Amino acid sequence: MFVKPDINIAIVGAGVHALTLTLHLLQKRKDMGDRILAFDPSGSWLSQWHRQFAMQEIPHLRSPAVHHPAPDAFNLRRFAESRVDELHPPYDLPGTGLFQDFCKAAIEKFKVGDRVVKAKINRLEPLNRHFRLGLDDGSSMVARRVVLATNKTVVQIPKWVSQIKGDYPSNSLVHSHNLDLRSLGSLAGDGGDRSWRKGNANVSA
Numbered sequence: 334m335f336v337k338p339d340i341n342i343a344i345v346g347a348g349v350h351a352l353t354l355t356l357h358l359l360q361k362r363k364d365m366g367d368r369i370l371a372f373d374p375s376g377s378w379l380s381q382w383h384r385q386f387a388m389q390e391i392p393h394l395r396s397p398a399v400h401h402p403a404p405d406a407f408n409l410r411r412f413a414e415s416r417v418d419e420l421h422p423p424y425d426l427p428g429t430g431l432f433q434d435f436c437k438a439a440i441e442k443f444k445v446g447d448r449v450v451k452a453k454i455n456r457l458e459p460l461n462r463h464f465r466l467g468l469d470d471g472s473s474m475v476a477r478r479v480v481l482a483t484n485k486t487v488v489q490i491p492k493w494v495s496q497i498k499g500d501y502p503s504n505s506l507v508h509s510h511n512l513d514l515r516s517l518g519s520l521a522g523d524g525g526d527r528s529w530r531k532g533n534a535n536v537s538a
């Protein structure tokens with residue numbers, strides 16, 4: 334049975350890896366724009382990246398200015414020519430806002446702003462020589478090729494956490510993935526309220 338694919342390439346996830354792949358593909362094949370779709374529950378590029386940098390109030394990247402999603406490694410440096418104060422020592426680490434604006438400009442330049450479908454993919458099945466992707470709204474789509482860019486990181490919570498007895502402030506023990514510094518106010522000079530440690534909460538071995 335011949336099945337005509339709806340799209341050529343489906344990318345599951347719309348994080349920085351998905352965007353990098355998309356821009357590199359389009360650099361090589363400009364005509365592919367309408368045949369690539371990314372799928373992400375957020376419906377937009379880099380939502381996870383922006384969320385984490387905002388929640389942890391990170392002022393600049395830890396990677397130098399040549400590491401970014403656009404195909405030309407020096408693009409970000411050129412983009413920053415009028416914003417050199419946003420390249421931080423020791424290796425010209427891009428400021429968070431600079432990086433965000435650069436990615437936004439790259440998304441506009443390659444015209445991929447509308448290439449993210451707001452959906453979680455919860456099923457993937459081979460279909461002749463293609464794949465059928467199941468979307469969380471119940472619909473499906475057929476793609477010639479599928480790239481999983483869902484980030485392999487799985488949050489690990491040690492077993493002993495569930496064994497802690499007693500009450501403790503909910504913001505005193507969170508996984509770094511969920512740590513939102515914006516809700517904590519200034520921590521400068523704050524030794525923390527340790528009263529809950531004095532016997533109210535303990536870990537049984």
Ligand SMILES: Cc1cc2nc3c(=O)[nH]c(=O)nc-3n(C[C@H](O)[C@H](O)[C@H](O)COP(=O)(O)OP(=O)(O)OC[C@H]3O[C@@H](n4cnc5c(N)ncnc54)[C@H](O)[C@@H]3O)c2cc1C
Binds near residue numbers: 351375380386393484
């Ligand atoms: C605090 C912090 C600082 C960092 N600083 C840097 C830095 O300076 N430089 C650097 O290079 N890296 C940095 N990183 C690492 C960087 O954030 C990750 O390497 C990067 O986000 C991984 O990109 P990704 O595209 O693989 O995954 P993600 O950015 O996590 O994107 C994966 C996407 O897949 C989606 N998804 C998952 N499952 C499905 C599904 N079933 N269907 C549809 N969509 C799905 C998710 O919603 C998500 O949007 C930092 C990370 C942290 C936590």
